[in-house]
Amino acid sequence: MPTVQAWTGRETRALRQALRMSIRDFAQDLGVSERTVSKWEAGRDAVRPRPEMQAALDTALSRAEGQAAARFVAATSEADPQDGRIGAGYQVQSHKFIPAFTGASAAAELAAQSAFRPRPHEWLEVSVTGVPHPEGTCTAHVFACGVVVLHIVQELHLPTLASLAAWRYASYDKDMPWAADQVARLMSPNLTANHAVPEYVLSMYILQEPAWVGVELENALRLMSLPSVLVNRRAHPSPEPVDDHVERGLLAQGFDQPSVQSFGVHGVSVGYASWAGVAYHALSPEQALMVDDLVACEVDVQMLWAYCRHIQRQIEDGQDPAMPPEFGWRFLRAAHSRMTTARARETAQHCMMREAMLSTSGLPERLTQAQSALRETATLSGTVDT
Template sequence: MPTVQAWTGCETRALRQALRMSIREFAENLGVSERTVSKWEAGRDAVHPRPEMQAALDTVLSRAGSEVVDRFVAATSRTAPQHSPVATGFRVQSHKFIPAYVSAPTTPGLAARDGFHRRPHEWLDVSIVELPHAEGTCTAHVFACGVVVLHVVQELHFRTLAALATWRYTTYEEDVPWAADQVMGLLSPTPSTDHVAPEYVLSMYVLQESAWGDGELENALRLMSLPSVLVNRHATPYPEPVDDHVERRLLAQGFDQPSVQPFGVHGVSLGYASWAGVAYHALSPERALRVDDLVSCEVDVQMLWAYCRHIQRQVEDGRDPAMPPEFGWRFLRAAHSRLTTARARETAQHCMMREATLSTSGLPARLVQAQTALRETASLSGRVDT
């Protein structure tokens, strides 16, 4: 009987196919959802089921007949990794940013709890706390203005970019409700009536190892920043990767997408940003941006995006937006200036990264709109000069 040291999505798929089962049948056999099985298989080598599911998969394999075992061994032998760590694909560090508005009066109580500690920030109080995550690490950034940003980090290994793109779309369906549960857990036992559940996930990928040559590497980063071109999102029941030949053609020839903006420095780094996410690779790590610099910028952008979205939601509901005075239109005016104006000691790399991230996010326009809405409300109430 073969032994699997650690089940990944690849072995899981091989076992299901060896059993001649559909995803639905296999999920019912294990007692999990179809979406969970699809997520395992889309994640390939990068996804490791939880310990209890590892044990369940061991049991299924141990009870299988000899023909099933033979098919499983043959399939896993064909897909076994080679000696080179990048010969079968690439390694990437995935960063997911999931913001939610929880209201400003709520955050002081959160920040005062055990486990929270202050994070240095230039212009806004923020506290952080570590949250459990089954397949990576998660840090909750609690901002004084009333926004929580969950930052999830996962180490991934994929054979193709299409596999990464499919994993992204598949896992996002679970990330949003999971994040909502985490935020509700932070707010318990007194959730705010103004609390808004997370609506979206923004990704950043930091490429660590790859087998792409110089001619394909830039195209690979561009595809990472805008992965929708590698996924059939209309496939049922779940998104599916495009054929390998499509990815090979895009890597070799590139693709024209004006919404993707570069921010790398020749010989130092490759960086691309789009509305869907950010991709970065340090060619010269000692001179390139630190990952913390990229994360800090994205956390701030997503925090302000969620804050402005809450104001926009009030306007669309036909209400005059009401926010605490210290986080009113002057706060947004200051935030807009800090994000869009270069600092005296800021490097060219920082400026390019920040400008690309801001322009593709659409945040500057949202800041202006939210600032205008709050100022109009303040004018109507007589708090500012008209």
């Protein structure tokens, strides 16, 4: 059984990852707040939990068996600085969101399965279940309106930003068919869904151990949110990373891309969003947004985007779009209001995050268009108040 002489933030994070636990679950297991765990992990070697927490971490480690214990040992072992793992480059947590429209009736039958459990949500019924992933962890979110969102989390240790961009392209080629297989697996034989095929992947990167400071850190996060500038997409047989001197130039000088929107707070966080993804780094974990906050917002954005895409597809196929009455134009009107209006207890950071994610995704316009299309159909059929 592995032992730790003195726990620091680095060992704490290694244990959580080895146990395949989220920050929320790990914090609950230890009896501390999520922000406390985030603070430990962000502080790395400079942070040592209190003595009673050292004992609690010892207990958590003692319960780790088999592969979990092996993963902890591997993560905390000395590594060659040139091997691309711990101690080299930078560390980032990749979050991928892959939505698929299934239809409300199929979603209801999925949520009724024993593997699913309800997930708290302010305005819509949501159920979740774990899905095995070969290179990370995955959670399937099933929304009552008829959308499944697969959320994949992967831990990466990389030497350059260009290597992240190339990995992104290569992994997407595997993610799409994998996600289609998982959605099909979740759907039992008696369930049918006309459009239960994922169409795209959106990424969010949480930078945990940066290799840059100052202006370069800002530029690195901008590049993470729009990584396509760091790959040669014309290379064969697959896109390749740009040369190192190109990346160094972009890090030092930045790049002009108006579509990238900042939502960081000076001295607290660095955050950028684009149509291609989101990148975030907490400079002050106690004050910054929590990862769960970013994930919850992005899951909702991708769910509604896929819902509106299904309505758009019906129109493009020459049909009058139709949805169940409880998820018709009034549902979309309410969703638009909830997503675009600040809540009473919402912080300025949450508002900036939500606005950046929404504006770069184009979701508000899609919600308005889908709402108008459904209302027009309801009017023609005589089922809407005029």
